[in-house]
Amino acid sequence: MSVRMKSQIFNCLKFVRQEAKITQRDLAENVGVTRQTIIAMEKGSYIPSLDLALRIALIFKRPVEDIFNLDKGCPEQFV
16 A cells, blocks of 8 residues: 555544534643644644644544544545
8 A cells, every 4th residue: 555645634623623512722722732723723724743633533532534634534424
């Protein structure tokens, strides 16, 4: 299996967060970042570290690939 060197990272954070009815502020406090960081991630202008992506996945009790992935985009229920 080959991995493309330059990939688009699909980010479903906003959809997952809204589905869970969690505010940006609450998510930020729970994972130890600022609300501005959450906003930047949701806009796609900030790519989280692996540590932060895993902490976010734990909050939502979902695999990290449901929120951030390289090739499958957001699940249909979010689009």
